[in-house]
Amino acid sequence: xxxPKAAWSLMLRKGGRGRRGMHSSEGTARGGxxxxxxxxxxxxxxxxxxxxxxxTELNAEQQALKEKEKGSWTLLTHAEKVALYRLQFNETFAExxxxxxxxxxxxxxxxxFFGFAALVIWWQRVYMFPPKPITxxxxxxxxxxxxxxxxxxxxxxxxxxxxxxEKKQWKK
Amino acid sequence: xxxxNITDAQEMETxxxxxxxxxxxxxxxxxxxxxxxxxxxxxxxxxxxxIGHQWYWTYEYTDYGGLIFNSYMxxxxxxxxxxxxxxxxxxxxVLPIEAPVRMMITSQDVLHSWTIPTLGLKTDAVPGRLxxxxxxxTRPGVYYGQCSEICGANHSFMPIVAELIP
Numbered sequence: 001x002x003x004p005k006a007a008w009s010l011m012l013r014k015g016g017r018g019r020r021g022m023h024s025s026e027g028t029a030r031g032g033x034x035x036x037x038x039x040x041x042x043x044x045x046x047x048x049x050x051x052x053x054x055x056t057e058l059n060a061e062q063q064a065l066k067e068k069e070k071g072s073w074t075l076l077t078h079a080e081k082v083a084l085y086r087l088q089f090n091e092t093f094a095e096x097x098x099x100x101x102x103x104x105x106x107x108x109x110x111x112x113f114f115g116f117a118a119l120v121i122w123w124q125r126v127y128m129f130p131p132k133p134i135t136x137x138x139x140x141x142x143x144x145x146x147x148x149x150x151x152x153x154x155x156x157x158x159x160x161x162x163x164x165x166e167k168k169q170w171k172k
Numbered sequence: 173x174x175x176x177n178i179t180d181a182q183e184m185e186t187x188x189x190x191x192x193x194x195x196x197x198x199x200x201x202x203x204x205x206x207x208x209x210x211x212x213x214x215x216x217x218x219x220x221x222x223i224g225h226q227w228y229w230t231y232e233y234t235d236y237g238g239l240i241f242n243s244y245m246x247x248x249x250x251x252x253x254x255x256x257x258x259x260x261x262x263x264x265x266v267l268p269i270e271a272p273v274r275m276m277i278t279s280q281d282v283l284h285s286w287t288i289p290t291l292g293l294k295t296d297a298v299p300g301r302l303x304x305x306x307x308x309x310t311r312p313g314v315y316y317g318q319c320s321e322i323c324g325a326n327h328s329f330m331p332i333v334a335e336l337i338p
Contacts, residue, residue: 140254151314155311
């Protein structure tokens with residue numbers, strides 16, 4: 001068992017990822033469809049300890065390593081510990097929590113729908129809305145404002161209080 | 173989430189329910205008393221009945237003879253230039269200034285609400301009930317309000333216009 005560290009890594013990596021290459025790990029949340037031996041392709045931040053180990057069918061070297069694990073852990077080399085981790089878990093925490101570029105896709109869709117909605121609204125405005133009431137023309141609004149000032153609406157703090165009746169202009 | 177640090181503190185929970193309830197009662201009872209104390213007695217010299225219908229108002233001046241009329245909103249085509257759309261009516265409620273006025277408000281069919289915000293008035297028109305509000309206006313002019321209780325299709329189109337004359 002005393003192979004050099006690099007050899008362990010290589011053997012276990014091939015044993016692990018070699019077979020895994022076919023079932024490409026789809027990252028998080030592969031719901032149903034468990035295909036042995038890699039049944040736990042879903043590692044999620046809120047459920048980081050799956051019930052079953054990642055790699056359940058162990059070849060001979062891996063089984064030997066598991067036997068060694070039953071002893072004192074101080075006897076394990078770093079490479080062996082990493083290999084055991086990889087047998088147990090699909091991804092490390094760093095890999096599991098890695099960022100992705102998904103936000104760009106999402107924002108792309110969001111902005112696309114903003115644009116689409118804007119097109120729909122513009123079409124509605126042109127083809128569906130009835131004509132605006134006559135009271136919204138500038139001429140009418142001016143007469144309306146003049147009438148309101150003549151009536152002295154809200155003379156204490158509102159509209160008429162902001163109009164200077166002597167100089168016939170808005171107060172500065 | 174069943175964090176045990178945030179469960180099972182029944183004594184504190186009871187305290188912080190009962191104590192605010194007591195505080196609120198101590199605030200509410202004097203407040204209610206003050207509410208009725210601030211109801212002024214102003215001996216109105218004039219009484220007008222305002223009856224809400226779907227979707228117009230009827231005003232009855234029955235103190236000195238009988239005058240009853242309806243008040244419908246003016247459609248936009250009937251407006252004079254400078255009028256306020258959705259606010260003008262054909263017959264305004266004409267009231268005197270500097271005289272306490274009593275409005276008795278009720279409804280013929282569904283709930284309405286008679287309001288003139290500038291005069292600080294809003295009273296619900298409840299069918300089968302007479303509500304009363306009193307006011308004394310000091311400034312002449314034309315005051316607008318709109319029905320303030322949802323009453324059907326034309327709820328937004330039954331305004332109230334009071335013309336206060338010296």
